[in-house]
Amino acid sequence: MVENxxxxxxxTHLVLIxxxxxxxxxxxxxxxxxxxxxxxxxxxxxxxxxxxxxxDNLKQTLFGAGLSGDQTPVWRMLxxxxxxxxxxxxxxxxxxxxxxxxxxYFKFPFRMGFFWMIxxxxxxxxxxxxxxxxxxxxxxxxxxxxxxxxxxxxxxATATFMFRQVFLTIPDEMLESARIDGAGxxxxxWDILLPLxxxxxxxxxxxxxxxxxxxxxWPLLITxxxxxxxxxxxxxxxxxxxxxxxxxxxxxxxxxxAMLPPILVVVGMxxxxxxxxxxxDK
Amino acid sequence: xxKRVHFPSSPLPYLLVAPQIIITVVxxxxxxxxxxxxxxxxxxxxGLSTEFVWFENFAALAEDDQYLGTFWRTAIxxxxxxxxSMSVALILAGFADRVVKGATTYRTLLIWPYxxxxxxxxxxxxxxxxxxxxxxxxxxxxxxxxxxHYLNGRQAMGLVIAAAAWxxxxxxxxxxxxxxxxxxxSIIEAAAIDGAGxxxxxWTQIMxxxxxxxxxxxxxxxxxxxxxxxxIIHVVTQGGPANSTTILVYKVFNDGFVGLDLGGSAAQSVxxxxxxxxxxxxxFRYVEKKVEY
Numbered sequence: 343m344v345e346n347x348x349x350x351x352x353x354t355h356l357v358l359i360x361x362x363x364x365x366x367x368x369x370x371x372x373x374x375x376x377x378x379x380x381x382x383x384x385x386x387x388x389x390x391x392x393x394x395x396x397x398d399n400l401k402q403t404l405f406g407a408g409l410s411g412d413q414t415p416v417w418r419m420l421x422x423x424x425x426x427x428x429x430x431x432x433x434x435x436x437x438x439x440x441x442x443x444x445x446x447y448f449k450f451p452f453r454m455g456f457f458w459m460i461x462x463x464x465x466x467x468x469x470x471x472x473x474x475x476x477x478x479x480x481x482x483x484x485x486x487x488x489x490x491x492x493x494x495x496x497x498x499a500t501a502t503f504m505f506r507q508v509f510l511t512i513p514d515e516m517l518e519s520a521r522i523d524g525a526g527x528x529x530x531x532w533d534i535l536l537p538l539x540x541x542x543x544x545x546x547x548x549x550x551x552x553x554x555x556x557x558x559x560w561p562l563l564i565t566x567x568x569x570x571x572x573x574x575x576x577x578x579x580x581x582x583x584x585x586x587x588x589x590x591x592x593x594x595x596x597x598x599x600a601m602l603p604p605i606l607v608v609v610g611m612x613x614x615x616x617x618x619x620x621x622x623d624k
Numbered sequence: 625x626x627k628r629v630h631f632p633s634s635p636l637p638y639l640l641v642a643p644q645i646i647i648t649v650v651x652x653x654x655x656x657x658x659x660x661x662x663x664x665x666x667x668x669x670x671g672l673s674t675e676f677v678w679f680e681n682f683a684a685l686a687e688d689d690q691y692l693g694t695f696w697r698t699a700i701x702x703x704x705x706x707x708x709s710m711s712v713a714l715i716l717a718g719f720a721d722r723v724v725k726g727a728t729t730y731r732t733l734l735i736w737p738y739x740x741x742x743x744x745x746x747x748x749x750x751x752x753x754x755x756x757x758x759x760x761x762x763x764x765x766x767x768x769x770x771x772x773h774y775l776n777g778r779q780a781m782g783l784v785i786a787a788a789a790w791x792x793x794x795x796x797x798x799x800x801x802x803x804x805x806x807x808x809x810s811i812i813e814a815a816a817i818d819g820a821g822x823x824x825x826x827w828t829q830i831m832x833x834x835x836x837x838x839x840x841x842x843x844x845x846x847x848x849x850x851x852x853x854x855x856i857i858h859v860v861t862q863g864g865p866a867n868s869t870t871i872l873v874y875k876v877f878n879d880g881f882v883g884l885d886l887g888g889s890a891a892q893s894v895x896x897x898x899x900x901x902x903x904x905x906x907x908f909r910y911v912e913k914k915v916e917y
Contacts, residue, residue, distance in 0.1 A: 368748035387762040437643040444640035474655035494651040556741035558855040604739035
C-alpha cells in the first residue's frame with residue numbers, strides 16, 4: 343500500500359468480501375440444498391441455512407438408490423470421469439513431451455512441416471468439427487470406450503508449444519556434456535530433460551486434469567451405454583428427470599461431487615495452477 | 625527454433641513425433657477436411673442420395689434470417705459475457721492489489737470457479753433461478769418481477785450470460801491481479817507523492833499499464849463465450865425459448881445431431897473454423913508484439 347488511508351482500506355476489504363460472497367453464493371446454495379431432505383427441498387422458499395441430512399444424502403447419492411430407476415451409481419460415474427481425465431492429461435503430456443523433444447533436438451526432413459501440422463490443431467476446438475470427428479470415432483469402433491473418450495482430445499498444440507519453450511531455455515552445454523559422457527538421445531531425455539521440466543509437467547497436469555474432467559459435449563455424444571456416463575454429463579439427465587420427480591437434494595449433491603475434485607486440485611495446488619495457466623495461455 | 629547442438633538425423637525423431645501426428649491426422653485434419661467436403665453437398669432427407677452443389681449451402685445460410693439472427697445473438701452474447709466478467713474481475717483485482725496482508729486468501733476464495741465445468745455452472749444457476757423453487761425468483765417476486773426463463777426469452781438470455789460470466793470471473797481476476805502486481809511500486813509511489821489519489825492512479829496509471837492484459841483477455845473471453853458455453857446453454861435453456869439463446873456452436877450441434885441437416889451443419893462448422901482461425905491469428909500477432917507502454 344502506498345499511503346495509509348483507513349477509510350480506503352475499509353472499502354477495499356468490504357468490496358472484496360462482497361465479491362467473495364457473490365462468487366461463492368451458487369456453491370453455498372448447492373451445499374445447503376445437498377444437506378436437506380427431499381420434502382424440505384420442495385417447499386418454496388428453499389432454505390438458506392444448512393440442514394442435517396448431508397451424510398444421508400451423500401450415502402444415497404454415492405451408492406445408488408438415490409434416484410429412481412436403474413441409474414448408474416454415482417461412484418461409477420466418478421470413476422469414469424477420473425479415468426477420462428487421467429488418460430487425457432497423461433496422454434497429452436506424454437505425446438507432447440516426445441514430439442517437442444524431437445522438434446527441438448533433432449534435425450530431420452519435414453521437421454517444420456510436422457511442427458505446423460501440430461500447430462493447426464490448436465486452431466480447431468472439438469466443438470467446431472464435432473460431426474465428422476464423431477463419424478471417425480464410430481467407424482473405428484471406439485464408441486462407449488475410454489479410448490474413444492480420451493484419444494481424440496489428446497493431441498495438443500499448447501502443450502507441445504510449452505515444452506518446446508521449456509527445452510529452448512535449457513543450456514546447450516547440458517547436451518554437450520551428456521554426449522561427451524556417452525549418453526544417447528533417449529538417455530538424455532530421461533535423465534536430463536525430464537527432471538529439468540518436472541515443475542512444468544506438474545503445472546500442466548493441473549490444467550489438463552481440469553480440462554479433461556470438465557469435458558461435456560464429447561462424452562455426451564460418444565457414450566450411449568449408461569455404464570460409461572461421466573459425472574459431469576449426468577447432471578443434465580438428472581435435471582431432466584427433475585421435472586417428474588424433483589429430488590433436488592440428490593441432484594445438488596451430485597453436482598457438488600462433480601465439481602469437488604477439480605476444485606480441490608485448484609485450491610490445493612494453487613501455485614502450480616497459476617503457473618500452468620499463465621504458461622499455456624501466453 | 626532448433627538447438628545449435630543437436631542429434632543427427634535418424635529414424636528416432638520420426639518415431640517420437642508419430643503418436644501426435646497420427647492423432648492429429650486421424651482426429652483433426654481428416655474430420656476438418658470432411659467438414660469442408662460435406663459443406664459442399666446436399667443430402668436428401670433419407671440419406672439415399674447426395675448431390676454436389678458447390679457453395680449452395682453457404683448461400684442458403686447467407687439468406688437464412690434465422691442463421692443471421694443467430695450470428696447477431698452470438699455477438700451480443702459474447703460481448704456481454706466478456707464485458708461483465710472482465711469488469712467484475714477488474715474491480716476485484718484493483719482492490720485485491722491494494723491489500724497488504726491476506727491477498728492470497730482473497731485470491732484462493734476467488735479463483736475456484738475456474739474449476740467448475742460450464743455445464744455445472746449452468747446447473748447451479750438454473751437451480752437458483754428455478755421459477756417455482758429458486759431463491760432469486762422468490763425475492764424478485766417481492767419487488768413485482770415475475771421470473772420464468774422457460775417462457776421469457778430475455779430472462780433466459782440474462783440467465784445464460786450471468787452463469788457464463790460468473791464462471792469466467794476467476795480466470796480474468798487471476799490475470800488482472802498478476803498484471804497489476806507486476807507494475808513497479810516506484811511508479812505508483814511517485815504519482816502518490818505528486819498528489820494523485822487512488823482512483824486517479826487507477827485510471828491514469830494502472831489501466832494503461834495493464835492494457836496488454838486487457839487485450840489478451842478480450843480475445844480469450846470471446847473465444848470462451850463462442851465455444852465453451854455450449855454446456856451452459858444446453859443445460860439451462862437448450863437454445864430456447866423460441867431460439868432466443870441459440871448461439872452459433874449450439875446451432876451447429878442442433879442442426880447436425882438433432883435436425884440431421886448434414887450439409888447445412890457442415891457449412892456452419894466451416895464458418896466457425898474460419899472465425900476460430902481469425903481469432904487465433906489475432907491472438908498470436910498480439911503475442912509477437914505485446915502492446916507497448
